[in-house]
Every structure is written in structure tokens, then in C-alpha cells.
Amino acid sequence: MSRIPVLEVFGPTIQGEGMVIGRKTMFVRTAGCDYRCAWCDSKFTWDGSERARMLTPDEVWAELVAAGGRRFNHVTISGGNPALIRDPMAELIALLHGHGIRVGLETQGSVWQDWFVEIDDLTISPKPPSSGMDTDWAGLDVMVRRLSDHGVHFSLKVPIFDDTDLDYARRVHRTWPEVPLYLSVGNPDPSAGGDVAAHLLARLAWLVDRVVQDEALNAVHVLPQLHTLLWGNRRGV
Ligand SMILES: C[S@@+](CC[C@H](N)C(=O)[O-])C[C@H]1O[C@@H](n2cnc3c(N)ncnc32)[C@H](O)[C@@H]1O
Ligand SMILES: Nc1nc2[nH]cc(C(=O)O)c2c(=O)[nH]1
Numbered sequence: 001m002s003r004i005p006v007l008e009v010f011g012p013t014i015q016g017e018g019m020v021i022g023r024k025t026m027f028v029r030t031a032g033c034d035y036r037c038a039w040c041d042s043k044f045t046w047d048g049s050e051r052a053r054m055l056t057p058d059e060v061w062a063e064l065v066a067a068g069g070r071r072f073n074h075v076t077i078s079g080g081n082p083a084l085i086r087d088p089m090a091e092l093i094a095l096l097h098g099h100g101i102r103v104g105l106e107t108q109g110s111v112w113q114d115w116f117v118e119i120d121d122l123t124i125s126p127k128p129p130s131s132g133m134d135t136d137w138a139g140l141d142v143m144v145r146r147l148s149d150h151g152v153h154f155s156l157k158v159p160i161f162d163d164t165d166l167d168y169a170r171r172v173h174r175t176w177p178e179v180p181l182y183l184s185v186g187n188p189d190p191s192a193g194g195d196v197a198a199h200l201l202a203r204l205a206w207l208v209d210r211v212v213q214d215e216a217l218n219a220v221h222v223l224p225q226l227h228t229l230l231w232g233n234r235r236g237v
């Protein structure tokens, strides 16, 4: 039986970011990432600090029901990079659809999986310079074309920390102008305790100001991480 490395299952909560912000959903967070973003808010998925549990798709479903009962019809798969997992993930998606559940995915666009075309709400989040990661533009272009050709409901989401990141987002927008682009306010210290909302709202105000003044960004969406505004850097929300 194939198994998925699961770091956490939580919800119901709301999707805090991007194209389906506000949508009630559960989360399944997988372990392991091929990136090492400087400001990653989910480092525990790849820094060796926590051990994943190897769960079958049926066991993941059981955990979703244990946490959410009948109070959900949407599950978001995040990580880590869930695209590192092939067959067991395809099985989980089929199982969720069999239960009438819509499925979202959060991934950075570095690895393709054929099961992407089964996803109902797919977010590709290329990483700007502040992350310290490099973008494979040609590889990303192949991915965007495949998703478009298959009619997948997807978008691009770039976290923005500074003006250099905004330049990167302009390039993303120029390269794929037909794909909805979400700019997400970067959270520079995801380990900070307490109420970080005032600080993040100030950064949101800065980002909105930049976008409204820029004719190259007429079609973008600007958003905060809503869950971070509501609950700070708490885990499992
Ligand atoms: C933790 S990642 C997991 C999925 C996948 N690895 C990815 O990066 O898209 C989920 C989303 O959180 C965003 N994110 C991670 N750390 C962040 C931070 N400190 N501030 C804002 N967004 C962050 C990522 O850019 C990504 O869009
Ligand atoms: N509420 C909530 N929304 C989210 N959107 C993307 C998240 C993620 O970590 O992938 C996330 C998360 O961890 N919580």
C-alpha cells in the first residue's frame, strides 16, 4: 500500500492566501521540499526538526474526518512540496473526489506531476529573489502551458518582501499575462510570537501603494495572508 509523508492534518479553517482566499477548507501538509526558502513559514516540513508519519490515503481520509467531521467539502494539499510525491498523491486525490471533496494544491512549480490536471484549485507559487532560490523559467513555462491546455483552474502567487521581489513579479506577469497573478504580502519573521497583524498590514499598505502606481501591474490581485492576520504565526490554522 502506498503511503504519503504527512506532517500535519488540520481544519476546518479558511484558505488564507491566493485565488480561493476565504474558502473553507481542510489542510494536509506533506513533508519534504526541494527548496530552502530563507523565510519559509513551514521549515518544519524539511529542516529535520519533525518526523513525518507515513500514512495511506485511507488513513489521511480518516484523519480528515476525525478533525473535520462533516464540516468540510474542500481539502488543500500543501507542504513542503507535495509535487515530490507521485502515485500515493494521485490515489489520495481520487479518494477525495470519490467522497465529493474539492481539492486544492499549493506548490512552487519546480516539479510537475500528471495528477496536477486533477486538481480543482491549483496555486503555483514561484519564488522571488528574497527566497534565495532560482527559478527555472523554461520549466515553469512548460508547466503553465500544460495546465492551460488541460483547462485547469490555476493561478500564480508570488510572495513579496521588497522591491526586487516586485521586479520579479513583473517578469512573471509579463511572461504569463493571461494567468491570474496574486501578490502575497511576505511575512519576514514567521517565528515571531504574538500579534503580528499591525506589522503585516503596514507591509500590505506598502505593497498596495506600489501596485496602484504601476501600469505594468494593472491586472494583479494583492492579498495578505489572512490566517496570519487572524491568528499570527500559530501552527495548524
Ligand atoms: C509553505 S508553502 C508550501 C507549498 C509550496 N512549497 C510553495 O512554496 O508554494 C505555501 C505558501 O506559503 C508561502 N509562504 C511561505 N513562507 C512565507 C512567508 N514567510 N511569508 C509569506 N508567504 C509565505 C509560499 O510562498 C507558498 O505560496
Ligand atoms: N489558513 C491557511 N491558509 C493557508 N494557505 C496556504 C497555506 C500553506 O501553508 O500552504 C496556509 C495555511 O497554513 N493556513
Ligand code: SF4
Residues within 6 Å of the ligand: 033, 034, 035, 036, 037, 040, 041, 042, 043, 045, 079, 080, 081, 108
Ligand atoms: S518552496 Fe514552499 S515549503 Fe519549500 S522552502 Fe519554499 S516556501 Fe517553504
Ligand SMILES: [Mg+2]
Residues within 6 Å of the ligand: 041, 042
Ligand atoms: Mg502557511
